Amino acid sequence: MVNIILLFCIWHLVGVFGYTDAVKSVSVMEGESVTLNPELTDIQRDKEILWRFGDSRIARVIRNIPRYDVDERFRDRLKLDQTGSLTISDIRTTDSGLYQLRTIIGNKEFTKRFNVTVDGEHNYM
Numbered sequence: 001m002v003n004i005i006l007l008f009c010i011w012h013l014v015g016v017f018g019y020t021d022a023v024k025s026v027s028v029m030e031g032e033s034v035t036l037n038p039e040l041t042d043i044q045r046d047k048e049i050l051w052r053f054g055d056s057r058i059a060r061v062i063r064n065i066p067r068y069d070v071d072e073r074f075r076d077r078l079k080l081d082q083t084g085s086l087t088i089s090d091i092r093t094t095d096s097g098l099y100q101l102r103t104i105i106g107n108k109e110f111t112k113r114f115n116v117t118v119d120g121e122h123n124y125m
């Protein structure tokens with residue numbers, strides 16, 4: 001019983017502050033694909049799911065339809081599905097950085113961040 005009450009308290013706190021996960025680190029080899037899966041279990045169909053890379057919006061799901069922003073860096077290399085999973089193919093060292101998903105769940109903003117590190121055989125700098 002005490003556990004249930006505690007759980008409600010935690011839910012309440014989460015509700016107040018919104019949902020922000022810790023940054024998840026993802027390591028990928030150059031040339032490979034990576035899927036950033038936010039593991040959203042409670043997707044609201046009418047809500048937008050938005051992905052950013054750094055400061056740029058790169059893709060979003062609107063009413064279940066994936067849309068991609070025009071960004072030469074990711075030309076033809078992004079695949080977004082209805083659940084918000086983002087697949088980046090043919091990874092390049094320049095794809096390293098912070099990817100952030102934002103959506104609304106239960107009227108609260110939900111944020112999930114992935115820190116992608118690309119390991120190349122060579123480091124072009």
Ligand SMILES: *[C@@H]1O[C@H](CO)[C@@H](O)[C@H](O)[C@H]1NC(C)=O
Pocket residue numbers: 023098115116117
């Ligand atoms: C992402 O990972 C790199 C390499 O491990 C690290 O230097 C950087 O601080 C990380 N960035 C964030 C926002 O966690």
